Amino acid sequence: MIKRRLEIIREIKNYFLDGFRHVVSPNACVVCEGELVQSESFCCSVCFSELAQTHYADSEMTTELDELFFGRIPICSTYALYYYQKYNTVKPVIHAFKYKNRADIAVFLGRLLGEKLMQISGFSSVDILIPTPLHLKKRYLRGYNQTEKIAQGISSVWSNVQINDQLILKKEHTKSQTKLDKFTRWNNVSDLFVSHPSIAQYRHVALVDDVITTGSTLEAIARSILKVAPNIQISIIGLAVTMR
Numbered sequence: 001m002i003k004r005r006l007e008i009i010r011e012i013k014n015y016f017l018d019g020f021r022h023v024v025s026p027n028a029c030v031v032c033e034g035e036l037v038q039s040e041s042f043c044c045s046v047c048f049s050e051l052a053q054t055h056y057a058d059s060e061m062t063t064e065l066d067e068l069f070f071g072r073i074p075i076c077s078t079y080a081l082y083y084y085q086k087y088n089t090v091k092p093v094i095h096a097f098k099y100k101n102r103a104d105i106a107v108f109l110g111r112l113l114g115e116k117l118m119q120i121s122g123f124s125s126v127d128i129l130i131p132t133p134l135h136l137k138k139r140y141l142r143g144y145n146q147t148e149k150i151a152q153g154i155s156s157v158w159s160n161v162q163i164n165d166q167l168i169l170k171k172e173h174t175k176s177q178t179k180l181d182k183f184t185r186w187n188n189v190s191d192l193f194v195s196h197p198s199i200a201q202y203r204h205v206a207l208v209d210d211v212i213t214t215g216s217t218l219e220a221i222a223r224s225i226l227k228v229a230p231n232i233q234i235s236i237i238g239l240a241v242t243m244r
């Protein structure tokens with residue numbers, strides 16, 4: 001009981017300290033905490049150049065992200081810009097837009113993602129971007145859905161492709177997926193999503209996510225889409241994919 005109370009006090013203290021740090025140094029690099037110069041927005045140029053890119057756009061080969069969905073669901077094209085690892089510098093960047101109110105970072109990286117995707121022919125026929133839905137309670141607490149912010153960045157460079165966040169309904173709040181194994185994750189999400197039949201008006205939809213781990217959530221969304229629109233093409237865009 002006392003231990004739990006101490007934990008709560010520590011959590012509250014960290015919450016306020018994080019907020020305070022942000023107030024006193026809003027121009028600090030989210031990775032190394034060094035001061036930013038005027039041309040840098042959230043990350044210093046050294047840390048930015050060291051973010052682990054996948055370089056998927058430079059290769060015609062099948063990627064590990066393509067392979068993640070083999071035998072599960074038919075996917076047209078996949079792409080992720082960065083590798084996400086427990087100890088790499090992509091983690092604090094994603095942490096900043098998920099937990100530190102830095103939606104601007106998600107939009108900025110979405111624009112980079114959009115520029116890369118323009119070089120890949122498999123994405124040229126995409127006619128709508130669908131952000132991974134966030135439960136309303138989580139969205140309310142965070143103030144925004146980070147995958148919508150990434151999609152906004154992509155859409156700002158793909159001038160003819162809009163975002164639709166009304167096509168997929170997430171039914172109920174589940175426990176955080178991060179600590180569950182692959183099978184439990186799948187059971188946890190398999191019937192969680194419902195697609196609106198009007199999705200069938202599109203020919204090629206791109207699902208947008210922040211970090212792709214097991215792909216279970218995206219698989220469940222794709223299955224719900226194929227139920228109402230069996231002939232639709234589905235592609236997958238992640239800001240990052242976990243390094244295997």
Ligand SMILES: [Zn+2]
Pocket residue numbers: 029030031032033034043044045046047048
């Ligand atoms: Zn830095």
